Amino acid sequence: MQIHKYDTVIVGAGGAGMRAAIEATKRSRTAVLTKLYPTRSHTGAAQGGMAAALANVEEDNWEWHTFDTVKGGDYLVDQDAAEILAKEAIDAVLDLEKMGLPFNRTPEGNIDQRRFGGHTRSHGEAAVRRACYAADRTGHMILQTLYQNCVKEGVEFFNEFYVLDLLLNEVDGVKKTAGVVAYELATGEIHVFQAKAVIFASGGTGKFFKVTSNAHTLTGDGQAVAYRRGLPLEDMEFFQFHPTGIWRMGILLTEGARGEGGILRNKDGERFMEKYAPVMKDLASRDVVSRAIYTEIREGRGCGPEGDHVFLDLTHLPPEQLDAKLPDITEFARTYLGIEPYTDPIPIQPTAHYAMGGIPTNVMGEVLLDNTTVVPGLYAAGEVACVSVHGANRLGTNSLLDINVFGRRSGIAAAEYASANDYVELPEDPASVVEEMVESLRNSTGTERVTEIRKALQETMDANAMVFRTEATLKQAVSDIAELKERYKNVSVQDKGKRFNTDLLEAVELGNLLDLAEVLAVSALARKESRGGHYREDYPTRDDVNFMRHTMAYREVAADGTVNIRLDYKPVVQTRYQPMERKY
Amino acid sequence: MSTPTLEKSSGAPEAAQSSDDHLITLTMRVRRFNPEVSDEVTWVDYELRMDPKERVLDALHKIKWEIDGTLTFRRSCAHGICGSDAMRINGRNRLACKTLLKDINPEKPITVEPIKGLTVLKDLVVDMEPFFQAYRDVMPFLITKGNEPTRERKQSAEDRERFDDTTKCILCAACTTSCPVFWNDGQYFGPAAIVNAHRFIFDSRDEAGEQRLEILNDREGVWRCRTTFNCTDACPRGIEVTKAIQEVKRALLTRRF
Numbered sequence: 001m002q003i004h005k006y007d008t009v010i011v012g013a014g015g016a017g018m019r020a021a022i023e024a025t026k027r028s029r030t031a032v033l034t035k036l037y038p039t040r041s042h043t044g045a046a047q048g049g050m051a052a053a054l055a056n057v058e059e060d061n062w063e064w065h066t067f068d069t070v071k072g073g074d075y076l077v078d079q080d081a082a083e084i085l086a087k088e089a090i091d092a093v094l095d096l097e098k099m100g101l102p103f104n105r106t107p108e109g110n111i112d113q114r115r116f117g118g119h120t121r122s123h124g125e126a127a128v129r130r131a132c133y134a135a136d137r138t139g140h141m142i143l144q145t146l147y148q149n150c151v152k153e154g155v156e157f158f159n160e161f162y163v164l165d166l167l168l169n170e171v172d173g174v175k176k177t178a179g180v181v182a183y184e185l186a187t188g189e190i191h192v193f194q195a196k197a198v199i200f201a202s203g204g205t206g207k208f209f210k211v212t213s214n215a216h217t218l219t220g221d222g223q224a225v226a227y228r229r230g231l232p233l234e235d236m237e238f239f240q241f242h243p244t245g246i247w248r249m250g251i252l253l254t255e256g257a258r259g260e261g262g263i264l265r266n267k268d269g270e271r272f273m274e275k276y277a278p279v280m281k282d283l284a285s286r287d288v289v290s291r292a293i294y295t296e297i298r299e300g301r302g303c304g305p306e307g308d309h310v311f312l313d314l315t316h317l318p319p320e321q322l323d324a325k326l327p328d329i330t331e332f333a334r335t336y337l338g339i340e341p342y343t344d345p346i347p348i349q350p351t352a353h354y355a356m357g358g359i360p361t362n363v364m365g366e367v368l369l370d371n372t373t374v375v376p377g378l379y380a381a382g383e384v385a386c387v388s389v390h391g392a393n394r395l396g397t398n399s400l401l402d403i404n405v406f407g408r409r410s411g412i413a414a415a416e417y418a419s420a421n422d423y424v425e426l427p428e429d430p431a432s433v434v435e436e437m438v439e440s441l442r443n444s445t446g447t448e449r450v451t452e453i454r455k456a457l458q459e460t461m462d463a464n465a466m467v468f469r470t471e472a473t474l475k476q477a478v479s480d481i482a483e484l485k486e487r488y489k490n491v492s493v494q495d496k497g498k499r500f501n502t503d504l505l506e507a508v509e510l511g512n513l514l515d516l517a518e519v520l521a522v523s524a525l526a527r528k529e530s531r532g533g534h535y536r537e538d539y540p541t542r543d544d545v546n547f548m549r550h551t552m553a554y555r556e557v558a559a560d561g562t563v564n565i566r567l568d569y570k571p572v573v574q575t576r577y578q579p580m581e582r583k584y
Numbered sequence: 585m586s587t588p589t590l591e592k593s594s595g596a597p598e599a600a601q602s603s604d605d606h607l608i609t610l611t612m613r614v615r616r617f618n619p620e621v622s623d624e625v626t627w628v629d630y631e632l633r634m635d636p637k638e639r640v641l642d643a644l645h646k647i648k649w650e651i652d653g654t655l656t657f658r659r660s661c662a663h664g665i666c667g668s669d670a671m672r673i674n675g676r677n678r679l680a681c682k683t684l685l686k687d688i689n690p691e692k693p694i695t696v697e698p699i700k701g702l703t704v705l706k707d708l709v710v711d712m713e714p715f716f717q718a719y720r721d722v723m724p725f726l727i728t729k730g731n732e733p734t735r736e737r738k739q740s741a742e743d744r745e746r747f748d749d750t751t752k753c754i755l756c757a758a759c760t761t762s763c764p765v766f767w768n769d770g771q772y773f774g775p776a777a778i779v780n781a782h783r784f785i786f787d788s789r790d791e792a793g794e795q796r797l798e799i800l801n802d803r804e805g806v807w808r809c810r811t812t813f814n815c816t817d818a819c820p821r822g823i824e825v826t827k828a829i830q831e832v833k834r835a836l837l838t839r840r841f
């Protein structure tokens with residue numbers, strides 16, 4: 001075991017982690033631990049754009065953006081946070097441009113902007129061009145630009161280091177941050193990083209679903225680590241299902257395709273979104289469109305021999321426009337489906353996409369221990385966190401924004417905290433939890449295989465906790481997960497070595513997914529209403545009287561060792577917008 | 585390392601299931617190496633039942649998840665965006681996640697081995713550090729002089745288009761590790777680093793073109809390129825790598841860019 005000492009440790013090198021690192025490195029001695037090489041992070045997969053009311057191509061302002069964010073989130077958004085997001089968006093985009101990001105340009109040479117779902121002029125009057133973009137590879141450009149600037153600033157990376165535990169220690173009755181424990185992929189060695197401040201920026205957790213746009217590595221490690229250390233997880237029942245994933249594969253086709261004029265059609269060629277969202281049509285908010293697609297499918301208007309998908313039609317758009325604005329996604333259709341989007345519609349279905357919930361933080365990125373108390377020295381930003389700017393449903397292009405705004409904020413706040421405070425003593429035997437976990441998996445002679453448990457988990461989640469949920473399906477999910485967790489105790493790996501043991505780490509990641517899936521299902525079961533991405537067929541309307549509140553899920557270990565999830569609730573911060581019915 | 589040996593694994597699938605018509609039987613021949621266990625390289629055949637529309641990555645996962653968990657490779661996004669899984673498939677550098685089985689003739693054994701020219705650490709995993717070091721050496725970040733503007737820097741759509749091709753790079757190393765010059769001389773910057781220098785040299789906003797050109801004027805720089813076009817063929821992003829290198833050479837001669 002090795003021990004390292006840094007002022008600030010950042011877990012994750014996606015957009016949020018690297019944006020934080022650029023700030024933290026200037027202000028404190030910083031290490032970034034990442035399980036992937038930074039440029040492999042899933043921020044690079046983001047396509048469509050990053051929202052900011054630059055008003056480069058038409059009238060726009062941050063207040064409209066705030067409203068859209070609050071409404072898009074079905075009023076579960078904390079409005080103070082949404083206001084910060086929308087206001088700081090403008091500088092966030094300009095900062096990236098100054099760092100070198102090659103945005104598409106207007107004829108005047110300014111940053112170009114395009115339409116995206118849920119972003120409107122004058123509180124819903126019509127779609128507005130707010131998404132700044134670089135073709136359909138905006139996330140790629142953000143990730144590359146941030147990495148380039150990390151190289152410039154000399155950010156210190158520990159690549160292929162998996163953080164598997166968070167160290168907290170009590171000082172005068174207050175739980176404070178002491179560091180993290182990481183497993184080095186290349187050697188199997190365990191490292192303790194003592195730190196004054198820690199930022200979790202470890203991304204999403206979509207891999208508990210089968211059809212998902214998320215990478216294999218998005219396994220909610222940060223959320224699971226925090227949760228096991230007794231910290232709450234907020235709003236985990238809110239998961240976004242993006243309407244247009246490639247049929248059966250889940251690979252994302254950006255909403256920008258509809259922003260450019262793409263149309264969804266059922267088997268009769270009907271533009272069905274006109275029925276569900278007369279004003280915004282195909283650009284209504286994502287939960288609305290995903291439900292519309294499944295309604296079409298359920299009512300027998302799906303396409304294909306099994307009627308299990310619908311079409312994204314781009315054939316009426318000029319090929320030059322597709323080449324210039326959507327080159328990557330048209331290539332996905334060609335590569336993976338053998339379809340030519342110039343002439344043929346693309347089969348799509350909703351795909352599990354984005355976790356609105358996560359580790360609760362305030363607007364400085366400080367992690368909350370309960371509804372109000374912060375954990376000194378602990379921060380979270382990006383998809384792992386819940387500020388909450390996305391509420392019950394995130395608007396497209398607001399996440400690339402979130403990672404930049406709150407990545408930057410947490411980077412500054414953490415480094416300032418580290419400069420003003422001393423190290424907290426490491427707890428006794430700091431690596432013990434990780435050592436035990438790794439050794440027991442390595443030495444297990446159990447008969448269960450990771451693949452089978454993971455497959456069963458993904459199947460129950462797709463069947464029971466996706467776009468449409470009921471008490472019965474969620475109970476099914478809860479009991480399936482409980483059974484899988486039992487089986488997991490008996491899991492073993494074939495690779496017993498130390499060197500690049502990805503077999504072992506997949507088992508660890510599965511453990512994380514199981515814990516988080518359970519939190520999702522239990523939180524969803526208790527929320528007897530429909531709001532944003534969480535739709536209960538047995539409670540199809542929003543219930544502001546009983547559920548205008550954030551879920552806070554805690555892992556509790558009873559005296560006899562049994563583990564329970566305790567649900568608590570946190571008020572939503574409302575400033576200027578009163579909840580209204582959400583129509584598009 | 586000793587001569588590779590051929591082993592047959594017992595990974596044949598159970599009796600074919602009923603609705604398996606679209607599945608085919610194929611052989612994956614994978615180069616295995618784990619110095620923790622043995623210094624010997626072995627080639628192992630795995631017989632699989634797969635849908636030909638699946639990816640090579642799916643076949644590797646099937647081996648890892650159902651036959652031999654010790655098989656080791658990197659991957660993340662599974663759709664050609666993150667650059668994790670460049671490998672030599674039937675003798676050509678490709679991304680495993682962007683190569684469909686049907687496109688590489690599954691009638692014959694499909695060979696899979698690590699990319700060449702970087703040290704193999706285990707199975708298909710190579711040491712990427714020298715590759716990223718060459719990248720960092722070309723100063724891959726925007727350098728400007730003077731005060732920052734308050735709004736964005738202006739750039740015409742044409743100027744933006746000028747370097748569009750080289751912004752697509754995902755640092756997968758397929759190009760660099762397909763280059764015979766790089767195989768013989770690991771000190772050579774390699775195509776990927778030059779591509780990333782090109783991305784800034786031809787960006788109208790950048791003001792350090794001269795410095796970058798000097799770096800590439802080095803004896804391990806662009807002049808070592810012998811224009812074999814392997815890199816262009818290998819690039820999964822369709823970047824015209826050789827053309828980019830040629831443009832950098834021309835800029836060095838004319839000092840115009």
Ligand SMILES: Cc1cc2nc3c(=O)[nH]c(=O)nc-3n(C[C@H](O)[C@H](O)[C@H](O)COP(=O)(O)OP(=O)(O)OC[C@H]3O[C@@H](n4cnc5c(N)ncnc54)[C@H](O)[C@@H]3O)c2cc1C
Nearest residue numbers: 012013014015016035036043048163203382383397399400
């Ligand atoms: C296909 C796709 C398209 C999208 N398009 C858009 C879009 O157009 N606009 C938009 O706003 N949003 C979009 N999103 C959402 C947005 O891209 C993501 O939410 C955002 O990029 C997440 O960034 P992040 O920095 O939080 O996480 P990531 O970029 O996922 O980075 C996570 C980092 O954490 C590290 N990590 C994880 N676990 C550990 C561990 N245990 N130890 C150490 N390190 C760890 C990883 O190595 C990685 O570096 C899209 C998402 C997807 C999947």
Ligand code: SF4
Nearest residue numbers: 753754756757759819
């Ligand atoms: S130029 Fe192409 S092949 Fe080379 S590293 Fe970049 S993406 Fe990979």
Ligand code: FES
Nearest residue numbers: 660662666667681
């Ligand atoms: S797994 Fe990301 S490029 Fe292949």
